[in-house]
Amino acid sequence: MRDRIALVGTYMRLAVLNELQYRANFWGSLLEGFLGLAVALGSLAVIFGHTDNLAGWSAMELLALVGIYYIMSGYIQTFVQPSMERLLRDVHKGTLDFTLTKPEDAQLLVSVRAFAVWNLIYVLLGIAVVVFALARAGDAPSTGQIVAFVVTLLLGGVIVYSFWLMLATIAFWYIKIENILVIFQSMYEAGRWPVGIYPPVLRLMLTFLVPVAFAVTVPASALVGRVSGAALAGTLLAALGFFVAARLFWRRGVRAYAGASA
Amino acid sequence: MSIEPVITLNNLRKVYTVPVREGGLRAAARSLIARETRDIVAVNGVSFTVAPGEIVGFLGPNGAGKTTTLKMLAGLLHPSDGSARVLGYEPWQRNHDFLRGITLVMGNRNQLAWDIPALDSFDLNRAVYRVPRAQYMRTRDELIEMLDLSTLVNQPVRNLSLGERMKCEIAASLLHSPSVLFLDEPTLGLDVTMQRRIRAFVRAYSQQYGATVLLTSHYMADVEALCKRVIVIHHGALLFDGDLTALVDRFSSSKTISLQLGEAVPHMDQAAWAAFGERIDDGEDSLIRLRVPKAQCAAITGRLLATLPISDLTVEETPIDQVIEEVFAQPQTDIATQEART
Numbered sequence: 001m002r003d004r005i006a007l008v009g010t011y012m013r014l015a016v017l018n019e020l021q022y023r024a025n026f027w028g029s030l031l032e033g034f035l036g037l038a039v040a041l042g043s044l045a046v047i048f049g050h051t052d053n054l055a056g057w058s059a060m061e062l063l064a065l066v067g068i069y070y071i072m073s074g075y076i077q078t079f080v081q082p083s084m085e086r087l088l089r090d091v092h093k094g095t096l097d098f099t100l101t102k103p104e105d106a107q108l109l110v111s112v113r114a115f116a117v118w119n120l121i122y123v124l125l126g127i128a129v130v131v132f133a134l135a136r137a138g139d140a141p142s143t144g145q146i147v148a149f150v151v152t153l154l155l156g157g158v159i160v161y162s163f164w165l166m167l168a169t170i171a172f173w174y175i176k177i178e179n180i181l182v183i184f185q186s187m188y189e190a191g192r193w194p195v196g197i198y199p200p201v202l203r204l205m206l207t208f209l210v211p212v213a214f215a216v217t218v219p220a221s222a223l224v225g226r227v228s229g230a231a232l233a234g235t236l237l238a239a240l241g242f243f244v245a246a247r248l249f250w251r252r253g254v255r256a257y258a259g260a261s262a
Numbered sequence: 263m264s265i266e267p268v269i270t271l272n273n274l275r276k277v278y279t280v281p282v283r284e285g286g287l288r289a290a291a292r293s294l295i296a297r298e299t300r301d302i303v304a305v306n307g308v309s310f311t312v313a314p315g316e317i318v319g320f321l322g323p324n325g326a327g328k329t330t331t332l333k334m335l336a337g338l339l340h341p342s343d344g345s346a347r348v349l350g351y352e353p354w355q356r357n358h359d360f361l362r363g364i365t366l367v368m369g370n371r372n373q374l375a376w377d378i379p380a381l382d383s384f385d386l387n388r389a390v391y392r393v394p395r396a397q398y399m400r401t402r403d404e405l406i407e408m409l410d411l412s413t414l415v416n417q418p419v420r421n422l423s424l425g426e427r428m429k430c431e432i433a434a435s436l437l438h439s440p441s442v443l444f445l446d447e448p449t450l451g452l453d454v455t456m457q458r459r460i461r462a463f464v465r466a467y468s469q470q471y472g473a474t475v476l477l478t479s480h481y482m483a484d485v486e487a488l489c490k491r492v493i494v495i496h497h498g499a500l501l502f503d504g505d506l507t508a509l510v511d512r513f514s515s516s517k518t519i520s521l522q523l524g525e526a527v528p529h530m531d532q533a534a535w536a537a538f539g540e541r542i543d544d545g546e547d548s549l550i551r552l553r554v555p556k557a558q559c560a561a562i563t564g565r566l567l568a569t570l571p572i573s574d575l576t577v578e579e580t581p582i583d584q585v586i587e588e589v590f591a592q593p594q595t596d597i598a599t600q601e602a603r604t
Contacts, residue, residue, distance in 0.1 A: 003392060006389060007389045007390060010385060010386055010389040011386065011389075014375060014378065014382055014383070014385070014386055017378050017382060018375055018376075018377045018378050021377045021378075021418075093371070094371060095371050095372070095373065097333070097336075097338055097366065097368065097371070098366070098371070098373040100337070100338055100356070101336055101337065101338065101361055101364070101365070101366050102361060102390045102391070103358035103359070103361035103362045103390070103391060103392075104358070104390050109390070255340065257338075
């Protein structure tokens with residue numbers, strides 16, 4: 001286990017070194033982060049100019065949700081998306097062969113290989129927004145709420161990772177499917193709002209088909225103290241289910257993999 | 263054989279199922295719904311063994327099944343049938359001890375990170391293969407020395423030439439001191455000098471570490487320089503397994519006579535030469551080259567010497583790449599009958 005942590009550390013160090021070559025990416029991420037945030041705040045201001053409650057969420061609670069959305073986006077764009085895009089490229093070019101001949105779990109290797117360090121800016125922005133929203137809202141969340149929030153956020157991270165891995169694994173059968181990752185990105189946009197505001201069918205889709213609810217709404221609900229024990233247990237189960245399913249699917253994919261060109 | 267082989271293949275077979283469709287929009291639309299597939303036999307029951315420390319040339323034209331076989335031996339593909347053992351393991355189980363004992367180098371693909379110095383990528387392989395740091399430093403410095411990399415490993419890989427990059431790739435693949443090397447076209451696209459250096463390195467490495475090497479290459483010079491033994495596959499089946507010289511004996515039906523005339527002989531036009539053998543020189547300088555059937559070589563040489571004012575004459579075996587070319591040019595059925603005859 002300690003070996004594996006050291007291994008992940010070595011990979012990250014290397015990815016950071018690689019990324020440091022592209023300083024422009026830092027300014028790009030920074031600019032994009034602030035622009036996106038300005039748009040999100042603008043739309044919140046418009047809505048709360050007409051009402052003081054959206055599907056049970058107050059303005060500051062929704063602002064906290066936007067912050068969590070940013071934290072999750074930052075995580076996805078820093079760790080998950082770069083690794084999965086790299087995996088798709090490797091399957092297409094056949095360079096995944098090098099990963100599969102390494103004496104280490106291939107899923108672990110493909111999951112930690114790329115690391116877009118600049119996108120951590122979104123995580124920092126998100127944390128700042130959450131802290132600001134909580135401070136403006138007045139009552140600080142209880143310790144229990146904070147613990148529930150951190151746990152559900154971590155579980156949400158696991159669920160999102162598993163979902164992306166399953167999408168990327170499809171490449172083992174269809175080789176060239178770069179577009180498939182867009183499925184997640186476009187649906188994830190919907191996570192800017194609590195899934196409760198959507199009609200039931202869409203809500204169900206956003207929970208189980210593309211697990212946006214677990215990634216953003218559930219942690220936000222936990223933070224503002226509106227999550228039941230059953231929902232917490234459900235999140236844990238969903239995380240386990242998604243992770244195991246992704247693992248099994250990955251193994252089948254590796255078996256089917258033939259490498260690009262013989 | 264008293265020595266346990268390192269690599270054993272027993273009737274190894276691989277069938278790919280590939281989608282097929284006719285050209286045109288309608289066929290494309292149809293294939294969206296129901297993909298038609300066809301089976302392609304890439305490797306059709308290949309068996310051989312390789313002893314420890316051997317360097318074996320693995321030859322065949324494009325699409326003969328070389329890379330598929332190598333991939334099965336490196337654990338990347340499951341065979342459709344048959345069995346194989348490498349270092350005592352079934353490769354496709356991908357046992358970690360097995361993977362620590364082998365390496366795969368592919369001339370057309372690279373594993374080094376593009377934007378950082380090779381030295382940093384080396385460190386990654388140290389971590390993945392769990393090489394103890396002291397041993398890693400020793401091996402790394404040895405490889406840097408043997409491949410003359412000291413000025414290259416500190417530069418971002420993207421700044422290196424193709425040949426320099428390949429040398430770094432090879433070093434990266436050997437940091438865990440594997441005892442079985444699968445080299446798939448390691449000299450692809452390199453200039454002659456660089457090819458020669460890589461060849462010399464492979465030989466030195468194998469001698470120093472007793473490593474077993476299975477090498478595919480389209481450059482016969484690689485094979486001639488490194489491999490005493492060659493295995494030829496064609497259309498997925500084993501065509502020849504033995505000494506390189508035996509391959510030439512068996513498949514080359516001709517020899518080449520090169521000669522120079524001491525004085526001009528006006529009556530020797532194209533038709534007159536054809537009575538001795540096939541002219542294969544370009545006719546521009548005074549050197550004349552004739553291809554003659556092997557069995558009649560001595561007789562023809564005698565006749566030439568007796569009838570013409572010859573100042574110089576040599577008899578050569580057909581060059582190896584020409585032999586290989588002839589072998590590969592044969593359609594499948596010819597080979598089958600040849601197999602049956604021998």
